[in-house]
Amino acid sequence: MHNAFWDHLKEQLSATPPDFSCALELLKEIKEILLSLLLPRxxxxxxxxxxxxxxxxxQREAERGDLNIPRLSKCVLSMMTLLCAPVRDEAVQKLDGITDSALLLRGIFQVLGLMKMDMRNYTLQSRQPHLREHSILHERAHSSCGSVLFGSPQFVDRLKRSAHALTEDFDSRPEEAMLAVSExxxxxxxxxxxxxxxxxxSSDNTASLMGQLQDIAHAQNCVRSVIDQRIHLFLKCCLVLGVQRSLLDLPGGLSLIEAELAELGQRFVNLTHHNQQVFGPYYTEILKTLIPLGQAPQTGVESL
Known part of the structure:
Protein backbone atom coordinates (compact mmCIF):
# COMPACT_ATOMS: atom_id res chain seq x y z
CA MET A 1 0.00 0.00 0.00
CA HIS A 2 1.09 3.58 -0.59
CA ASN A 3 2.44 5.80 2.16
CA ALA A 4 -0.61 8.04 1.84
CA PHE A 5 -2.82 5.25 3.15
CA TRP A 6 -0.65 4.66 6.19
CA ASP A 7 -0.46 8.39 6.90
CA HIS A 8 -4.23 8.58 6.68
CA LEU A 9 -4.58 5.58 8.99
CA LYS A 10 -2.32 7.25 11.56
CA GLU A 11 -4.38 10.44 11.38
CA GLN A 12 -7.62 8.53 11.90
CA LEU A 13 -6.33 6.56 14.88
CA SER A 14 -4.83 9.71 16.44
CA ALA A 15 -8.06 11.69 16.12
CA THR A 16 -10.36 12.38 19.07
CA PRO A 17 -12.46 10.35 19.02
CA PRO A 18 -10.53 7.90 16.82
CA ASP A 19 -11.85 6.99 13.40
CA PHE A 20 -11.61 3.25 12.79
CA SER A 21 -12.90 3.09 9.19
CA CYS A 22 -9.50 2.40 7.59
CA ALA A 23 -8.49 0.11 10.44
CA LEU A 24 -11.61 -2.00 9.94
CA GLU A 25 -10.84 -2.47 6.25
CA LEU A 26 -7.26 -3.37 7.08
CA LEU A 27 -8.29 -5.88 9.76
CA LYS A 28 -10.71 -7.45 7.30
CA GLU A 29 -7.89 -7.92 4.79
CA ILE A 30 -5.55 -9.25 7.49
CA LYS A 31 -8.19 -11.82 8.42
CA GLU A 32 -8.49 -12.97 4.80
CA ILE A 33 -4.72 -13.35 4.51
CA LEU A 34 -4.51 -15.36 7.73
CA LEU A 35 -7.29 -17.67 6.54
CA SER A 36 -5.53 -18.15 3.20
CA LEU A 37 -2.41 -19.33 5.04
CA LEU A 38 -4.24 -22.09 6.89
CA LEU A 39 -4.18 -25.70 5.80
CA PRO A 40 -7.48 -27.64 5.61
CA ARG A 41 -6.64 -29.63 8.73
CA GLN A 59 -17.85 -3.07 13.66
CA ARG A 60 -19.80 -2.85 16.93
CA GLU A 61 -16.65 -2.12 18.91
CA ALA A 62 -15.67 0.59 16.43
CA GLU A 63 -19.09 2.20 16.70
CA ARG A 64 -18.77 2.25 20.49
CA GLY A 65 -15.31 3.76 20.15
CA ASP A 66 -13.57 0.99 22.07
CA LEU A 67 -11.97 -1.01 19.26
CA ASN A 68 -8.76 -2.21 20.89
CA ILE A 69 -6.15 -2.17 18.11
CA PRO A 70 -3.20 -3.18 20.36
CA ARG A 71 -5.11 -6.21 21.69
CA LEU A 72 -6.16 -7.29 18.21
CA SER A 73 -2.62 -6.80 16.94
CA LYS A 74 -1.25 -9.02 19.72
CA CYS A 75 -3.78 -11.68 18.77
CA VAL A 76 -2.78 -11.45 15.11
CA LEU A 77 0.92 -11.66 16.00
CA SER A 78 0.35 -14.83 18.02
CA MET A 79 -1.36 -16.41 15.02
CA MET A 80 1.42 -15.27 12.72
CA THR A 81 3.95 -16.92 15.04
CA LEU A 82 2.15 -20.22 14.58
CA LEU A 83 1.81 -19.89 10.81
CA CYS A 84 5.03 -18.28 9.63
CA ALA A 85 8.01 -20.11 8.20
CA PRO A 86 11.13 -20.17 10.42
CA VAL A 87 12.74 -17.59 8.17
CA ARG A 88 10.05 -15.07 9.26
CA ASP A 89 10.31 -15.65 13.02
CA GLU A 90 12.64 -12.72 13.58
CA ALA A 91 10.45 -10.32 11.58
CA VAL A 92 7.37 -11.31 13.59
CA GLN A 93 9.25 -10.93 16.88
CA LYS A 94 10.36 -7.40 15.94
CA LEU A 95 6.74 -6.41 15.41
CA ASP A 96 6.00 -7.28 19.03
CA GLY A 97 8.07 -4.31 20.16
CA ILE A 98 6.17 -1.67 18.15
CA THR A 99 3.79 0.40 20.27
CA ASP A 100 2.40 2.76 17.64
CA SER A 101 -0.83 1.16 16.37
CA ALA A 102 -0.55 2.50 12.82
CA LEU A 103 3.09 1.40 12.48
CA LEU A 104 2.25 -1.98 13.99
CA LEU A 105 -0.59 -2.60 11.55
CA ARG A 106 1.67 -1.56 8.69
CA GLY A 107 4.38 -3.96 9.83
CA ILE A 108 1.87 -6.78 10.25
CA PHE A 109 0.55 -6.24 6.75
CA GLN A 110 4.05 -6.22 5.25
CA VAL A 111 5.15 -9.42 7.00
CA LEU A 112 1.88 -11.12 6.05
CA GLY A 113 2.72 -10.28 2.44
CA LEU A 114 6.01 -12.14 2.84
CA MET A 115 4.20 -15.06 4.44
CA LYS A 116 1.82 -15.23 1.48
CA MET A 117 4.82 -15.41 -0.83
CA ASP A 118 6.31 -18.19 1.31
CA MET A 119 3.06 -20.14 1.08
CA ARG A 120 2.92 -19.76 -2.71
CA ASN A 121 6.49 -21.00 -3.04
CA TYR A 122 5.77 -23.94 -0.75
CA THR A 123 2.65 -24.83 -2.72
CA LEU A 124 4.52 -24.70 -6.02
CA GLN A 125 7.34 -26.86 -4.68
CA SER A 126 4.95 -29.43 -3.24
CA ARG A 127 3.02 -29.61 -6.50
CA GLN A 128 6.06 -29.60 -8.76
CA PRO A 129 6.29 -33.40 -9.14
CA HIS A 130 2.59 -33.56 -10.00
CA LEU A 131 2.86 -30.64 -12.42
CA ARG A 132 5.92 -32.20 -14.04
CA GLU A 133 4.10 -35.51 -14.47
CA HIS A 134 1.03 -33.74 -15.84
CA SER A 135 3.21 -31.78 -18.26
CA ILE A 136 4.90 -34.97 -19.47
CA LEU A 137 1.57 -36.70 -20.01
CA HIS A 138 0.21 -33.60 -21.76
CA GLU A 139 3.19 -33.41 -24.10
CA ARG A 140 3.00 -37.13 -24.77
CA ALA A 141 -0.68 -36.86 -25.63
CA HIS A 142 -0.10 -34.05 -28.11
CA SER A 143 2.98 -35.75 -29.51
CA SER A 144 0.95 -38.99 -29.97
CA CYS A 145 -1.73 -37.04 -31.84
CA GLY A 146 0.90 -35.59 -34.17
CA SER A 147 2.51 -38.99 -34.67
CA VAL A 148 -0.82 -40.60 -35.48
CA LEU A 149 -1.81 -37.90 -37.96
CA PHE A 150 1.48 -37.47 -39.78
CA GLY A 151 2.12 -41.20 -39.65
CA SER A 152 -0.93 -41.64 -41.85
CA PRO A 153 0.03 -41.57 -45.56
CA GLN A 154 -3.56 -40.70 -46.48
CA PHE A 155 -3.58 -37.67 -44.19
CA VAL A 156 -0.19 -36.45 -45.44
CA ASP A 157 -1.15 -36.92 -49.08
CA ARG A 158 -4.41 -35.06 -48.54
CA LEU A 159 -2.56 -32.14 -46.98
CA LYS A 160 -0.03 -32.09 -49.82
CA ARG A 161 -2.74 -32.00 -52.48
CA SER A 162 -4.61 -29.25 -50.69
CA ALA A 163 -1.50 -27.15 -50.11
CA HIS A 164 -0.34 -27.60 -53.71
CA ALA A 165 -3.67 -26.45 -55.09
CA LEU A 166 -3.88 -23.47 -52.75
CA THR A 167 -0.33 -22.22 -53.37
CA GLU A 168 -0.46 -22.01 -57.16
CA ASP A 169 -0.64 -18.21 -56.84
CA PHE A 170 1.90 -18.03 -54.01
CA ASP A 171 4.42 -15.94 -56.00
CA SER A 172 1.89 -13.21 -56.77
CA ARG A 173 -0.30 -13.40 -53.65
CA PRO A 174 1.64 -15.14 -50.87
CA GLU A 175 -0.40 -13.84 -47.94
CA GLU A 176 -3.73 -14.86 -49.45
CA ALA A 177 -2.33 -18.26 -50.38
CA MET A 178 -1.00 -19.02 -46.90
CA LEU A 179 -4.19 -17.79 -45.26
CA ALA A 180 -6.11 -20.32 -47.34
CA VAL A 181 -3.54 -23.02 -46.53
CA SER A 182 -3.74 -22.33 -42.78
CA GLU A 183 -7.53 -22.56 -42.81
CA SER A 202 -7.18 -26.25 -28.19
CA SER A 203 -8.14 -22.84 -29.52
CA ASP A 204 -4.71 -21.50 -28.51
CA ASN A 205 -2.88 -24.29 -30.35
CA THR A 206 -5.08 -23.84 -33.41
CA ALA A 207 -4.43 -20.10 -33.48
CA SER A 208 -0.70 -20.67 -33.03
CA LEU A 209 -0.58 -23.21 -35.86
CA MET A 210 -2.50 -20.97 -38.25
CA GLY A 211 -0.31 -18.01 -37.34
CA GLN A 212 2.88 -19.96 -38.03
CA LEU A 213 1.59 -21.11 -41.40
CA GLN A 214 0.53 -17.59 -42.39
CA ASP A 215 3.95 -16.22 -41.42
CA ILE A 216 5.51 -18.36 -44.16
CA ALA A 217 4.18 -15.77 -46.62
CA HIS A 218 6.95 -13.42 -45.47
CA ALA A 219 10.29 -13.88 -47.22
CA GLN A 220 12.20 -13.36 -43.96
CA ASN A 221 10.30 -16.13 -42.16
CA CYS A 222 12.91 -18.30 -40.43
CA VAL A 223 11.19 -21.63 -41.18
CA ARG A 224 10.85 -20.72 -44.83
CA SER A 225 14.52 -19.71 -44.99
CA VAL A 226 15.73 -22.90 -43.31
CA ILE A 227 13.66 -25.19 -45.54
CA ASP A 228 14.78 -23.24 -48.62
CA GLN A 229 18.44 -23.66 -47.62
CA ARG A 230 18.00 -27.37 -46.96
CA ILE A 231 16.33 -27.98 -50.31
CA HIS A 232 19.20 -26.18 -52.05
CA LEU A 233 21.67 -28.30 -50.09
CA PHE A 234 19.85 -31.45 -51.16
CA LEU A 235 19.96 -30.41 -54.83
CA LYS A 236 23.70 -29.73 -54.60
CA CYS A 237 24.21 -33.16 -53.09
CA CYS A 238 22.24 -34.67 -55.96
CA LEU A 239 24.76 -33.25 -58.43
CA VAL A 240 27.71 -34.63 -56.49
CA LEU A 241 26.41 -37.91 -55.05
CA GLY A 242 23.37 -38.67 -57.15
CA VAL A 243 19.74 -38.61 -56.13
CA GLN A 244 19.50 -41.99 -54.40
CA ARG A 245 22.55 -41.47 -52.18
CA SER A 246 21.37 -37.95 -51.31
CA LEU A 247 18.01 -39.32 -50.19
CA LEU A 248 19.78 -41.55 -47.67
CA ASP A 249 20.99 -38.47 -45.78
CA LEU A 250 18.04 -36.16 -46.26
CA PRO A 251 18.27 -32.88 -44.28
CA GLY A 252 15.94 -32.62 -41.30
CA GLY A 253 12.38 -31.49 -41.87
CA LEU A 254 12.17 -32.79 -45.45
CA SER A 255 11.18 -36.41 -44.87
CA LEU A 256 7.47 -35.76 -45.49
CA ILE A 257 8.24 -34.53 -49.02
CA GLU A 258 10.86 -37.17 -49.83
CA ALA A 259 9.00 -38.43 -52.90
CA GLU A 260 8.60 -34.92 -54.29
CA LEU A 261 12.25 -34.12 -53.61
CA ALA A 262 13.35 -37.32 -55.35
CA GLU A 263 11.43 -36.30 -58.46
CA LEU A 264 12.71 -32.71 -58.28
CA GLY A 265 16.28 -33.87 -57.71
CA GLN A 266 16.21 -36.22 -60.69
CA ARG A 267 14.76 -33.54 -62.97
CA PHE A 268 17.39 -31.08 -61.74
CA VAL A 269 20.23 -33.54 -62.39
CA ASN A 270 18.87 -34.40 -65.84
CA LEU A 271 18.53 -30.73 -66.74
CA THR A 272 22.04 -29.97 -65.51
CA HIS A 273 23.53 -32.85 -67.49
CA HIS A 274 21.61 -31.83 -70.59
CA ASN A 275 22.84 -28.27 -70.16
CA GLN A 276 26.40 -29.58 -69.79
CA GLN A 277 26.21 -31.68 -72.95
CA VAL A 278 24.77 -28.85 -75.03
CA PHE A 279 26.79 -25.92 -73.73
CA GLY A 280 29.83 -27.67 -72.22
CA PRO A 281 32.22 -26.75 -75.08
CA TYR A 282 31.21 -23.09 -74.85
CA TYR A 283 31.70 -23.07 -71.07
CA THR A 284 35.14 -24.63 -71.53
CA GLU A 285 36.26 -21.93 -73.96
CA ILE A 286 34.96 -19.19 -71.65
CA LEU A 287 36.78 -20.68 -68.67
CA LYS A 288 40.02 -20.86 -70.65
CA THR A 289 39.92 -17.10 -71.14
CA LEU A 290 39.21 -16.47 -67.46
CA ILE A 291 41.61 -18.95 -65.82
CA PRO A 292 45.35 -18.65 -66.54
CA LEU A 293 47.00 -21.71 -68.07
CA GLY A 294 48.22 -24.10 -65.38
CA GLN A 295 45.72 -22.88 -62.77
CA ALA A 296 42.71 -24.65 -64.19
CA PRO A 297 40.96 -26.81 -61.59
CA GLN A 298 41.35 -30.57 -61.79
CA THR A 299 37.58 -30.98 -62.04
CA GLY A 300 36.17 -28.94 -64.87
CA VAL A 301 32.76 -28.67 -66.39
CA GLU A 302 32.99 -32.27 -67.57
CA SER A 303 32.97 -33.48 -63.96
CA LEU A 304 29.51 -32.16 -63.25
Whole structure:
Protein backbone atom coordinates (compact mmCIF):
# COMPACT_ATOMS: atom_id res chain seq x y z
CA MET A 1 0.00 0.00 0.00
CA HIS A 2 1.09 3.58 -0.59
CA ASN A 3 2.44 5.80 2.16
CA ALA A 4 -0.61 8.04 1.84
CA PHE A 5 -2.82 5.25 3.15
CA TRP A 6 -0.65 4.66 6.19
CA ASP A 7 -0.46 8.39 6.90
CA HIS A 8 -4.23 8.58 6.68
CA LEU A 9 -4.58 5.58 8.99
CA LYS A 10 -2.32 7.25 11.56
CA GLU A 11 -4.38 10.44 11.38
CA GLN A 12 -7.62 8.53 11.90
CA LEU A 13 -6.33 6.56 14.88
CA SER A 14 -4.83 9.71 16.44
CA ALA A 15 -8.06 11.69 16.12
CA THR A 16 -10.36 12.38 19.07
CA PRO A 17 -12.46 10.35 19.02
CA PRO A 18 -10.53 7.90 16.82
CA ASP A 19 -11.85 6.99 13.40
CA PHE A 20 -11.61 3.25 12.79
CA SER A 21 -12.90 3.09 9.19
CA CYS A 22 -9.50 2.40 7.59
CA ALA A 23 -8.49 0.11 10.44
CA LEU A 24 -11.61 -2.00 9.94
CA GLU A 25 -10.84 -2.47 6.25
CA LEU A 26 -7.26 -3.37 7.08
CA LEU A 27 -8.29 -5.88 9.76
CA LYS A 28 -10.71 -7.45 7.30
CA GLU A 29 -7.89 -7.92 4.79
CA ILE A 30 -5.55 -9.25 7.49
CA LYS A 31 -8.19 -11.82 8.42
CA GLU A 32 -8.49 -12.97 4.80
CA ILE A 33 -4.72 -13.35 4.51
CA LEU A 34 -4.51 -15.36 7.73
CA LEU A 35 -7.29 -17.67 6.54
CA SER A 36 -5.53 -18.15 3.20
CA LEU A 37 -2.41 -19.33 5.04
CA LEU A 38 -4.24 -22.09 6.89
CA LEU A 39 -4.18 -25.70 5.80
CA PRO A 40 -7.48 -27.64 5.61
CA ARG A 41 -6.64 -29.63 8.73
CA UNK A 42 -6.15 -26.49 10.87
CA UNK A 43 -9.83 -26.15 11.69
CA UNK A 44 -9.32 -25.04 15.31
CA UNK A 45 -7.01 -22.20 14.32
CA UNK A 46 -9.44 -21.23 11.58
CA UNK A 47 -12.19 -20.88 14.16
CA UNK A 48 -9.94 -18.73 16.34
CA UNK A 49 -9.22 -16.37 13.44
CA UNK A 50 -12.90 -16.18 12.54
CA UNK A 51 -13.90 -15.42 16.14
CA UNK A 52 -11.13 -12.93 16.94
CA UNK A 53 -11.59 -10.91 13.75
CA UNK A 54 -15.32 -11.31 13.21
CA UNK A 55 -16.41 -8.35 11.10
CA UNK A 56 -19.69 -7.69 12.93
CA UNK A 57 -17.97 -7.76 16.33
CA UNK A 58 -15.25 -5.35 15.22
CA GLN A 59 -17.85 -3.07 13.66
CA ARG A 60 -19.80 -2.85 16.93
CA GLU A 61 -16.65 -2.12 18.91
CA ALA A 62 -15.67 0.59 16.43
CA GLU A 63 -19.09 2.20 16.70
CA ARG A 64 -18.77 2.25 20.49
CA GLY A 65 -15.31 3.76 20.15
CA ASP A 66 -13.57 0.99 22.07
CA LEU A 67 -11.97 -1.01 19.26
CA ASN A 68 -8.76 -2.21 20.89
CA ILE A 69 -6.15 -2.17 18.11
CA PRO A 70 -3.20 -3.18 20.36
CA ARG A 71 -5.11 -6.21 21.69
CA LEU A 72 -6.16 -7.29 18.21
CA SER A 73 -2.62 -6.80 16.94
CA LYS A 74 -1.25 -9.02 19.72
CA CYS A 75 -3.78 -11.68 18.77
CA VAL A 76 -2.78 -11.45 15.11
CA LEU A 77 0.92 -11.66 16.00
CA SER A 78 0.35 -14.83 18.02
CA MET A 79 -1.36 -16.41 15.02
CA MET A 80 1.42 -15.27 12.72
CA THR A 81 3.95 -16.92 15.04
CA LEU A 82 2.15 -20.22 14.58
CA LEU A 83 1.81 -19.89 10.81
CA CYS A 84 5.03 -18.28 9.63
CA ALA A 85 8.01 -20.11 8.20
CA PRO A 86 11.13 -20.17 10.42
CA VAL A 87 12.74 -17.59 8.17
CA ARG A 88 10.05 -15.07 9.26
CA ASP A 89 10.31 -15.65 13.02
CA GLU A 90 12.64 -12.72 13.58
CA ALA A 91 10.45 -10.32 11.58
CA VAL A 92 7.37 -11.31 13.59
CA GLN A 93 9.25 -10.93 16.88
CA LYS A 94 10.36 -7.40 15.94
CA LEU A 95 6.74 -6.41 15.41
CA ASP A 96 6.00 -7.28 19.03
CA GLY A 97 8.07 -4.31 20.16
CA ILE A 98 6.17 -1.67 18.15
CA THR A 99 3.79 0.40 20.27
CA ASP A 100 2.40 2.76 17.64
CA SER A 101 -0.83 1.16 16.37
CA ALA A 102 -0.55 2.50 12.82
CA LEU A 103 3.09 1.40 12.48
CA LEU A 104 2.25 -1.98 13.99
CA LEU A 105 -0.59 -2.60 11.55
CA ARG A 106 1.67 -1.56 8.69
CA GLY A 107 4.38 -3.96 9.83
CA ILE A 108 1.87 -6.78 10.25
CA PHE A 109 0.55 -6.24 6.75
CA GLN A 110 4.05 -6.22 5.25
CA VAL A 111 5.15 -9.42 7.00
CA LEU A 112 1.88 -11.12 6.05
CA GLY A 113 2.72 -10.28 2.44
CA LEU A 114 6.01 -12.14 2.84
CA MET A 115 4.20 -15.06 4.44
CA LYS A 116 1.82 -15.23 1.48
CA MET A 117 4.82 -15.41 -0.83
CA ASP A 118 6.31 -18.19 1.31
CA MET A 119 3.06 -20.14 1.08
CA ARG A 120 2.92 -19.76 -2.71
CA ASN A 121 6.49 -21.00 -3.04
CA TYR A 122 5.77 -23.94 -0.75
CA THR A 123 2.65 -24.83 -2.72
CA LEU A 124 4.52 -24.70 -6.02
CA GLN A 125 7.34 -26.86 -4.68
CA SER A 126 4.95 -29.43 -3.24
CA ARG A 127 3.02 -29.61 -6.50
CA GLN A 128 6.06 -29.60 -8.76
CA PRO A 129 6.29 -33.40 -9.14
CA HIS A 130 2.59 -33.56 -10.00
CA LEU A 131 2.86 -30.64 -12.42
CA ARG A 132 5.92 -32.20 -14.04
CA GLU A 133 4.10 -35.51 -14.47
CA HIS A 134 1.03 -33.74 -15.84
CA SER A 135 3.21 -31.78 -18.26
CA ILE A 136 4.90 -34.97 -19.47
CA LEU A 137 1.57 -36.70 -20.01
CA HIS A 138 0.21 -33.60 -21.76
CA GLU A 139 3.19 -33.41 -24.10
CA ARG A 140 3.00 -37.13 -24.77
CA ALA A 141 -0.68 -36.86 -25.63
CA HIS A 142 -0.10 -34.05 -28.11
CA SER A 143 2.98 -35.75 -29.51
CA SER A 144 0.95 -38.99 -29.97
CA CYS A 145 -1.73 -37.04 -31.84
CA GLY A 146 0.90 -35.59 -34.17
CA SER A 147 2.51 -38.99 -34.67
CA VAL A 148 -0.82 -40.60 -35.48
CA LEU A 149 -1.81 -37.90 -37.96
CA PHE A 150 1.48 -37.47 -39.78
CA GLY A 151 2.12 -41.20 -39.65
CA SER A 152 -0.93 -41.64 -41.85
CA PRO A 153 0.03 -41.57 -45.56
CA GLN A 154 -3.56 -40.70 -46.48
CA PHE A 155 -3.58 -37.67 -44.19
CA VAL A 156 -0.19 -36.45 -45.44
CA ASP A 157 -1.15 -36.92 -49.08
CA ARG A 158 -4.41 -35.06 -48.54
CA LEU A 159 -2.56 -32.14 -46.98
CA LYS A 160 -0.03 -32.09 -49.82
CA ARG A 161 -2.74 -32.00 -52.48
CA SER A 162 -4.61 -29.25 -50.69
CA ALA A 163 -1.50 -27.15 -50.11
CA HIS A 164 -0.34 -27.60 -53.71
CA ALA A 165 -3.67 -26.45 -55.09
CA LEU A 166 -3.88 -23.47 -52.75
CA THR A 167 -0.33 -22.22 -53.37
CA GLU A 168 -0.46 -22.01 -57.16
CA ASP A 169 -0.64 -18.21 -56.84
CA PHE A 170 1.90 -18.03 -54.01
CA ASP A 171 4.42 -15.94 -56.00
CA SER A 172 1.89 -13.21 -56.77
CA ARG A 173 -0.30 -13.40 -53.65
CA PRO A 174 1.64 -15.14 -50.87
CA GLU A 175 -0.40 -13.84 -47.94
CA GLU A 176 -3.73 -14.86 -49.45
CA ALA A 177 -2.33 -18.26 -50.38
CA MET A 178 -1.00 -19.02 -46.90
CA LEU A 179 -4.19 -17.79 -45.26
CA ALA A 180 -6.11 -20.32 -47.34
CA VAL A 181 -3.54 -23.02 -46.53
CA SER A 182 -3.74 -22.33 -42.78
CA GLU A 183 -7.53 -22.56 -42.81
CA UNK A 184 -7.49 -25.78 -44.83
CA UNK A 185 -4.81 -27.41 -42.66
CA UNK A 186 -6.71 -26.48 -39.50
CA UNK A 187 -9.88 -27.98 -40.93
CA UNK A 188 -8.12 -31.16 -42.05
CA UNK A 189 -6.51 -31.67 -38.63
CA UNK A 190 -9.80 -31.03 -36.82
CA UNK A 191 -11.71 -33.50 -38.98
CA UNK A 192 -8.99 -36.16 -38.78
CA UNK A 193 -8.66 -35.94 -35.00
CA UNK A 194 -12.42 -36.18 -34.66
CA UNK A 195 -12.68 -39.19 -36.95
CA UNK A 196 -9.91 -40.95 -35.00
CA UNK A 197 -11.58 -40.24 -31.67
CA UNK A 198 -8.69 -38.06 -30.50
CA UNK A 199 -8.91 -34.86 -28.49
CA UNK A 200 -9.19 -31.73 -30.66
CA UNK A 201 -6.56 -29.02 -30.69
CA SER A 202 -7.18 -26.25 -28.19
CA SER A 203 -8.14 -22.84 -29.52
CA ASP A 204 -4.71 -21.50 -28.51
CA ASN A 205 -2.88 -24.29 -30.35
CA THR A 206 -5.08 -23.84 -33.41
CA ALA A 207 -4.43 -20.10 -33.48
CA SER A 208 -0.70 -20.67 -33.03
CA LEU A 209 -0.58 -23.21 -35.86
CA MET A 210 -2.50 -20.97 -38.25
CA GLY A 211 -0.31 -18.01 -37.34
CA GLN A 212 2.88 -19.96 -38.03
CA LEU A 213 1.59 -21.11 -41.40
CA GLN A 214 0.53 -17.59 -42.39
CA ASP A 215 3.95 -16.22 -41.42
CA ILE A 216 5.51 -18.36 -44.16
CA ALA A 217 4.18 -15.77 -46.62
CA HIS A 218 6.95 -13.42 -45.47
CA ALA A 219 10.29 -13.88 -47.22
CA GLN A 220 12.20 -13.36 -43.96
CA ASN A 221 10.30 -16.13 -42.16
CA CYS A 222 12.91 -18.30 -40.43
CA VAL A 223 11.19 -21.63 -41.18
CA ARG A 224 10.85 -20.72 -44.83
CA SER A 225 14.52 -19.71 -44.99
CA VAL A 226 15.73 -22.90 -43.31
CA ILE A 227 13.66 -25.19 -45.54
CA ASP A 228 14.78 -23.24 -48.62
CA GLN A 229 18.44 -23.66 -47.62
CA ARG A 230 18.00 -27.37 -46.96
CA ILE A 231 16.33 -27.98 -50.31
CA HIS A 232 19.20 -26.18 -52.05
CA LEU A 233 21.67 -28.30 -50.09
CA PHE A 234 19.85 -31.45 -51.16
CA LEU A 235 19.96 -30.41 -54.83
CA LYS A 236 23.70 -29.73 -54.60
CA CYS A 237 24.21 -33.16 -53.09
CA CYS A 238 22.24 -34.67 -55.96
CA LEU A 239 24.76 -33.25 -58.43
CA VAL A 240 27.71 -34.63 -56.49
CA LEU A 241 26.41 -37.91 -55.05
CA GLY A 242 23.37 -38.67 -57.15
CA VAL A 243 19.74 -38.61 -56.13
CA GLN A 244 19.50 -41.99 -54.40
CA ARG A 245 22.55 -41.47 -52.18
CA SER A 246 21.37 -37.95 -51.31
CA LEU A 247 18.01 -39.32 -50.19
CA LEU A 248 19.78 -41.55 -47.67
CA ASP A 249 20.99 -38.47 -45.78
CA LEU A 250 18.04 -36.16 -46.26
CA PRO A 251 18.27 -32.88 -44.28
CA GLY A 252 15.94 -32.62 -41.30
CA GLY A 253 12.38 -31.49 -41.87
CA LEU A 254 12.17 -32.79 -45.45
CA SER A 255 11.18 -36.41 -44.87
CA LEU A 256 7.47 -35.76 -45.49
CA ILE A 257 8.24 -34.53 -49.02
CA GLU A 258 10.86 -37.17 -49.83
CA ALA A 259 9.00 -38.43 -52.90
CA GLU A 260 8.60 -34.92 -54.29
CA LEU A 261 12.25 -34.12 -53.61
CA ALA A 262 13.35 -37.32 -55.35
CA GLU A 263 11.43 -36.30 -58.46
CA LEU A 264 12.71 -32.71 -58.28
CA GLY A 265 16.28 -33.87 -57.71
CA GLN A 266 16.21 -36.22 -60.69
CA ARG A 267 14.76 -33.54 -62.97
CA PHE A 268 17.39 -31.08 -61.74
CA VAL A 269 20.23 -33.54 -62.39
CA ASN A 270 18.87 -34.40 -65.84
CA LEU A 271 18.53 -30.73 -66.74
CA THR A 272 22.04 -29.97 -65.51
CA HIS A 273 23.53 -32.85 -67.49
CA HIS A 274 21.61 -31.83 -70.59
CA ASN A 275 22.84 -28.27 -70.16
CA GLN A 276 26.40 -29.58 -69.79
CA GLN A 277 26.21 -31.68 -72.95
CA VAL A 278 24.77 -28.85 -75.03
CA PHE A 279 26.79 -25.92 -73.73
CA GLY A 280 29.83 -27.67 -72.22
CA PRO A 281 32.22 -26.75 -75.08
CA TYR A 282 31.21 -23.09 -74.85
CA TYR A 283 31.70 -23.07 -71.07
CA THR A 284 35.14 -24.63 -71.53
CA GLU A 285 36.26 -21.93 -73.96
CA ILE A 286 34.96 -19.19 -71.65
CA LEU A 287 36.78 -20.68 -68.67
CA LYS A 288 40.02 -20.86 -70.65
CA THR A 289 39.92 -17.10 -71.14
CA LEU A 290 39.21 -16.47 -67.46
CA ILE A 291 41.61 -18.95 -65.82
CA PRO A 292 45.35 -18.65 -66.54
CA LEU A 293 47.00 -21.71 -68.07
CA GLY A 294 48.22 -24.10 -65.38
CA GLN A 295 45.72 -22.88 -62.77
CA ALA A 296 42.71 -24.65 -64.19
CA PRO A 297 40.96 -26.81 -61.59
CA GLN A 298 41.35 -30.57 -61.79
CA THR A 299 37.58 -30.98 -62.04
CA GLY A 300 36.17 -28.94 -64.87
CA VAL A 301 32.76 -28.67 -66.39
CA GLU A 302 32.99 -32.27 -67.57
CA SER A 303 32.97 -33.48 -63.96
CA LEU A 304 29.51 -32.16 -63.25
Missing amino acids: QSRLRSEVEDALAADLL QVSQEIHQSLKSMGLAPL
